[in-house]
Amino acid sequence: MATGLAQARLAEERKSWRKSHPHGFVAKPEAQPDGSLNVMLWRCTIPGKEGTDWEGGSFPLSLQFSESYPTKPPVCAFPAGFFHPNVYQSGKVCLSIINEGDGWKPSISVKQILMGIQDLLDTPNPASPARHEAYLLFIKNKTAYKRKIVEQAKKYPSLP
Structure with a gap:
């Protein structure tokens, strides 16, 4: 039953996303070799916000949904x-709205997740560090941190 609920919710999310989504964002289920879609794994792209050090970048992100979705949040990576104080070395994002024991609510949409992660890029949460090196640079040397972020944005140029 959980699988059916998860797949039904994700089908609704996909339909909603295709009708209306923020400019520059991409979110779609992964295509399988046979042409079918894996609705449990979405490939996404988050644009860097204009006027921030992330501007000009288009950052790849995966959303891995479990059979327990929407009761449990997806793993976002x-x-x-990826260099950021709230992103583990593995790439997993540390953000309250996608933390089952913290701010996750089944009503949170894919759109809200992606926009929340976009906000997190430019406004890291120093109270919840996931990557020590990035956290220390962010806290102690903003100039060096900014330089590292601008370099990273160049590794992921915006989509045409």
């Missing part, structure tokens, strides 16, 4: 090594 950038590529391994």
